[in-house]
Amino acid sequence: MDRLSLFVLACLCLASPAAASVRRQGPPSPLRFGRSGEFKILQVADMHYANGESTPCEDVLPDQFRGCSDLNTSAFLRRMIRAERPDLVVFTGDNIFGSDSTNSTRSLESAFAPVIEAGLPWAAVLGNHDQEGTLSREGVMRHVAGMRGTLSRVNPEGVEIDGYGNYHVEVQGAVGSVVSNKSVVNLYFLDSGDYTTVAGVGVYGWIKASQQVWFKQTSERLQREYMKEPEPQNEPAPGLVYFHIPLPEFASFDSSNYTGVGMDDGVGSASVNSGFFTAMLEAGDVKGAFVGHDHINDYCGELTGINLCYAGGFGYHAYGKAGWPRRARVVSASLEKAVDGGWGGVESIKTWKRLDDEELSTIDVQVIWTKG
Amino acid sequence: MDRLSLFVLACLCLASPAAASVRRQGPPSPLRFGRSGEFKILQVADMHYANGESTPCEDVLPDQFRGCSDLNTSAFLRRMIRAERPDLVVFTGDNIFGSDSTNSTRSLESAFAPVIEAGLPWAAVLGNHDQEGTLSREGVMRHVAGMRGTLSRVNPEGVEIDGYGNYHVEVQGAVGSVVSNKSVVNLYFLDSGDYTTVAGVGVYGWIKASQQVWFKQTSERLQREYMKEPEPQNEPAPGLVYFHIPLPEFASFDSSNYTGVGMDDGVGSASVNSGFFTAMLEAGDVKGAFVGHDHINDYCGELTGINLCYAGGFGYHAYGKAGWPRRARVVSASLEKAVDGGWGGVESIKTWKRLDDEELSTIDVQVIWTKG
Numbered sequence: 001m002d003r004l005s006l007f008v009l010a011c012l013c014l015a016s017p018a019a020a021s022v023r024r025q026g027p028p029s030p031l032r033f034g035r036s037g038e039f040k041i042l043q044v045a046d047m048h049y050a051n052g053e054s055t056p057c058e059d060v061l062p063d064q065f066r067g068c069s070d071l072n073t074s075a076f077l078r079r080m081i082r083a084e085r086p087d088l089v090v091f092t093g094d095n096i097f098g099s100d101s102t103n104s105t106r107s108l109e110s111a112f113a114p115v116i117e118a119g120l121p122w123a124a125v126l127g128n129h130d131q132e133g134t135l136s137r138e139g140v141m142r143h144v145a146g147m148r149g150t151l152s153r154v155n156p157e158g159v160e161i162d163g164y165g166n167y168h169v170e171v172q173g174a175v176g177s178v179v180s181n182k183s184v185v186n187l188y189f190l191d192s193g194d195y196t197t198v199a200g201v202g203v204y205g206w207i208k209a210s211q212q213v214w215f216k217q218t219s220e221r222l223q224r225e226y227m228k229e230p231e232p233q234n235e236p237a238p239g240l241v242y243f244h245i246p247l248p249e250f251a252s253f254d255s256s257n258y259t260g261v262g263m264d265d266g267v268g269s270a271s272v273n274s275g276f277f278t279a280m281l282e283a284g285d286v287k288g289a290f291v292g293h294d295h296i297n298d299y300c301g302e303l304t305g306i307n308l309c310y311a312g313g314f315g316y317h318a319y320g321k322a323g324w325p326r327r328a329r330v331v332s333a334s335l336e337k338a339v340d341g342g343w344g345g346v347e348s349i350k351t352w353k354r355l356d357d358e359e360l361s362t363i364d365v366q367v368i369w370t371k372g
Numbered sequence: 373m374d375r376l377s378l379f380v381l382a383c384l385c386l387a388s389p390a391a392a393s394v395r396r397q398g399p400p401s402p403l404r405f406g407r408s409g410e411f412k413i414l415q416v417a418d419m420h421y422a423n424g425e426s427t428p429c430e431d432v433l434p435d436q437f438r439g440c441s442d443l444n445t446s447a448f449l450r451r452m453i454r455a456e457r458p459d460l461v462v463f464t465g466d467n468i469f470g471s472d473s474t475n476s477t478r479s480l481e482s483a484f485a486p487v488i489e490a491g492l493p494w495a496a497v498l499g500n501h502d503q504e505g506t507l508s509r510e511g512v513m514r515h516v517a518g519m520r521g522t523l524s525r526v527n528p529e530g531v532e533i534d535g536y537g538n539y540h541v542e543v544q545g546a547v548g549s550v551v552s553n554k555s556v557v558n559l560y561f562l563d564s565g566d567y568t569t570v571a572g573v574g575v576y577g578w579i580k581a582s583q584q585v586w587f588k589q590t591s592e593r594l595q596r597e598y599m600k601e602p603e604p605q606n607e608p609a610p611g612l613v614y615f616h617i618p619l620p621e622f623a624s625f626d627s628s629n630y631t632g633v634g635m636d637d638g639v640g641s642a643s644v645n646s647g648f649f650t651a652m653l654e655a656g657d658v659k660g661a662f663v664g665h666d667h668i669n670d671y672c673g674e675l676t677g678i679n680l681c682y683a684g685g686f687g688y689h690a691y692g693k694a695g696w697p698r699r700a701r702v703v704s705a706s707l708e709k710a711v712d713g714g715w716g717g718v719e720s721i722k723t724w725k726r727l728d729d730e731e732l733s734t735i736d737v738q739v740i741w742t743k744g
Contacts, residue, residue, distance in 0.1 A: 198653045201676055209584035209651055216581065248645075273620075275647020279581055281570045304573055 030183065031088060031121060031151075032172040037335040037343050039171055039185060042086035043242070044328055045292025045311035046093070046127065047073050048318035049111035050100035057316040061323050070110070072316040073326075076356045077114040080328050083360050088151075088169075089115045092292040093127025093192070093244030096140075097317060104133035108143055116148050123151045123187070125165045127244040127293065128194040128204060137194065141165045152189070156218075162208035163191030168218050174335060174343040178231045184345045185333050186222050186237055186285065188215055192245035193270075202271025204245050204293075212279040215241075219283035236285035238346055238369060240331060245269060246291045249277040250308050253301035259364050260299030260310070260353070263321065268294050280306055287349055287369040290329065296321050298329075298353060300366065307368040312353060325355040336371065347371050403460060403493060403523075404544040404552075409707040409715050411543055411557060414458035415614070416700055417664025417683035418465070418499065419445050420690035421483035422472035429688040433695050442482070444688040445698075448728045449486040452700050455732050460523075460541075461487045464664040465499025465564070465616030468512075469689060476505035480515055488520050495523045495559070497537045499616040499665065500566040500576060509566065513537045524561070528590075534580035535563030540590050546707060546715040550603045556717045557705050558594050558609055558657065560587055562648075564617040574643025576617050576665075584651040587613075591655035608657035610718055610741060612703060617641060618663045621649040622680050625673035631736050632671035632682070632725070635693065640666050652678055659721055659741040662701065668693050670701075670725060672738065679740040684725060697727040708743065719743050 033039050049055075049070050057068035081089070096107040115122045124144050131137035138154070141164035145152045153167035169187040173179030193205020223236040251267040280286040281304060288300075288307040295313025302308075312327035313320050320326060329351060336347030352365040405411050421427075421442050429440035453461070468479040487494045496516050503509035510526070513536035517524045525539035541559040545551030565577020595608040623639040652658040653676060660672075660679040667685025674680075684699035685692050692698060701723060708719030724737040 198656070198676075201653055206650065208654075209581045209588065209647065212581035212647075213585055270650075272650040272653060273645040273647055274650040275581065275584075275645055278578065278642075278644040278646040281573055281644060282580075284570070304570075 030170045030172045033174040033184065033335055033343065034087075035174065037174065038332055039088075040084060040086045040330060040332045041240070042080060042084055042089045042328060042330055043290055043311045044077060044080075044089060044091045044314045046295055046313045046315050046318050047077075047091065047095050047111050048097040048129065048315035049073060049095065049107050050097050050317055051102055051107065052110055055100060055317045058318060059320040059322050060316065068316060070317050073314065074110070074114050076314065076326060078118075079356070079360060080354060081114060081118045081120065083354065084330055086120065086330065089120055089122040090242050090290075091122065091124035092242050092290065092311060093125050094129045094292060094315075094318070095124055095127065096133065097129050098132025098135075099129070100317065101133040104135035104140060105143055107133065108140065108147070112144075112147060119149065121149055121151055123169060123189055123242070125189050125243055126163075126191050126194075131194060138164050156214060159214055161210045161214050163193060163211060165189060165191045166211050166214060168222075170222070171333075173345065177335075177338060177343040179233070179345050182226050182231065182233070182237070183222060184237045184335070186219070186239040188218070188239060188241040188286075190215065190241065190243040192243040192291075196270065204268060204270045206245070206270035206272065206274035207243065207276040208274065212276055216279055216283050219285055223285055233345055235371070238287045238333070238349060239283070239285040240349075241280065241286055241289040243289070243291055245293050246310070247277050247289070247308065248273045249303055250291070250310075252303050253299065253308075258299040258301035259366050260312075261297065262299045263296045263324075265294040265296040267297070277303075277306070288331070288351070290331070295319055296324065298327060300351060300364070300368065302368070309351065309368075325357045327353050327355050329353050345371070403541065405546040405556065405707055405715065406459075407546065409546065410704055411460075412456060412458045412702060412704045413612070414452055414456055414461045414700060414702055415662055415683045416449060416452075416461060416463045416686045418667055418685045418687050418690050419449075419463065419467050419483050420469040420501065420687035421445060421467065421479050422469050422689055423474050423479065424482055427472060427689045430690060431692040431694050432688065440688060442687075442689050445686065446482070446486050448686065448698060450490075451728070451732060452726060453486060453490045453492065455726065456702055458492065458702065461492055461494040462559075462614050462662075463494065463496035464614050464662060464683060465497050466501045466664060466687075466690070467496055467499065468505065469501050470504025471501065472689070473505040476507035476512060477515055479505065480512065480519070484516075484519060491521065493521055493523055495541060495561055495614070497561050497615055498535075498563050498566075503566065510536050528586060531586055533582045533586050535565060535583060537561060537563045538583050538586060540594075542594070543705075545717065549707075549710060549715040551605070551717050554598050554603065554605070554609070555594060556609045556707070558591070558611040560590070560611060560613040560658075562587065562613065562615040564615040564663075568642065576640060576642045578617070578642035578644065578646035579615065579648040580646065584648055588651055588655050591657055595657055605717055607743070610659045610705070610721060611655070611657040612721075613652065613658055613661040615661070615663055617665050618682070619649050619661070619680065620645045621675055622663070622682075624675050625671065625680075630671040630673035631738050632684075633669070634671045635668045635696075637666040637668045639669070649675075649678070660703065660723070662703070667691055668696065670699060672723060672736070672740065674740070681723065681740075697729045699725050699727050701725050717743070
């Protein structure tokens, strides 16, 4: 079989993962746990895609530099999809590096091509660099929301909200289980902004109050639905939140209380606190918040019940650290066994990272939440 | 003249201060700068009023204790009103100490009696102790909003908002000036909550996202009106914000960069940051935020253009420091002279405190904002 045929076959196989049903076309429909009782999310942070083969790598070892380009980013994404067979791929911003891109639309198409070819459902939020090319922030998000296979949306309808790309995605329980018609994992996606709009105040943007109101109302509704008849559940379904820029609370840790590394990148949060960590505490269902932005931080630390996790940098046309492999984070939710032997709600959530080395090494496996 | 007649006369005089027109009855109408070009706000923090004469003082010198009660709080308020002749009195919460009050309604009536007798307009917000008696938090605010002479309101109409006592008050320019039909000082009042509702997270409450959205929308509208035709102004009118519990940002100072004292009281903010300081920065018009809660802090410090100020404790049935006089904060806004010799918008804002000593000593006079 030639390489192209092999590739097409691989794509077809990946398009039907055993673990979960996959939405490929038509109007948005919920994701769902499959028979394996596991739902796996691959997080890809900071692809920084520009023009493809002509866009060189940054911060790789001297012997890796020759021929290294955006295509290495795509190759890593394809390898990750093959290795993990995720049920959903989440791109947490700086998907493209606008200022080095000749054509933002083309960069977006190339950046997300591997996940589309694989037929996997995917979701994306904006970083601070996505809008620096030929499309505005709204333009990038509108284009992304119209791409094949994506669950991304520009914004909730009928809600006055800041930013572009605030939406939520539900993951329903396994077919035949008592929670088959309920969302057992709730995914929240937010636009953490790009740059400050307040003179004299810091560099980066932040999640605004309007977004927090929408987030809290959405969480409240989902919790109500999960805990009411029929089949009322005892505690809220776990929520996971994805956005680009870390919150100031990411700086609450040191190597004694996180897993992973917080090398010499600092925490590139906004210089002010806009309260989103507090909003997550108020909501009460969030178990983890997952960001990118600081490429050589990849740690995960728990603060008052919420795990704050970096993915580590994924893209080759992005600053990094030569010899420190590009990486991605995986989050996996596992269902509990119900009394009748079928599946129930989510029992635990774990996370790990994979490195873009020869073995796609798995590191830092940790359980971040267990029910009850 | 007997003492009662003298008192009635004093009240009548105070009811018509020269500096500003005073609204006494009927539907809410804007406050307005008078011919003096000055508008003065007296802030009264933490009266902690309970049952009057039978409620003893706390933390006074041994020789002050005998016969000392809530009536000393009322006497101090009457002296302050006579001395400063304010155009508005603002009560920043813990107006009554609910848990020691036999009847919250009666405590409220007694606590606010001096300002009502004086015929002055006044506004109040809730602290964390107001609802600990016979009225709920909503009940206290509803009662307050119905009292004579108050500009207090329970909440804006048609807005879903957390808490009770979120409203704004406008102060219009001097009659005959180009800004006579515009609000030249905007006062924002917010409910900073009472206690945390999140298990394992701190003690005190915080200003929620819904309140911040309302605040920012109100500020945006007021700025638009001030800067549009007719008589469009070049920069927003200054805003002043009043609430009870300090923000975490109040802990940004030390004696090298504040005026006043931050004795050994710590900063009793919520243990999480809900983002209201950031919301004020975003709004862009706020020059000062004025709180109570920590009775033996009375400092004022500036952080990225916004002054964060304590008033210092006012009430005698409240913890304090024996020998450290109860006190109050005054804020005074002064109009600029227009080209035609009349009044324009606000040129500067200054603040000082008054102590409940023999001379009602004025201390810590400072200019906190000058136009341009």
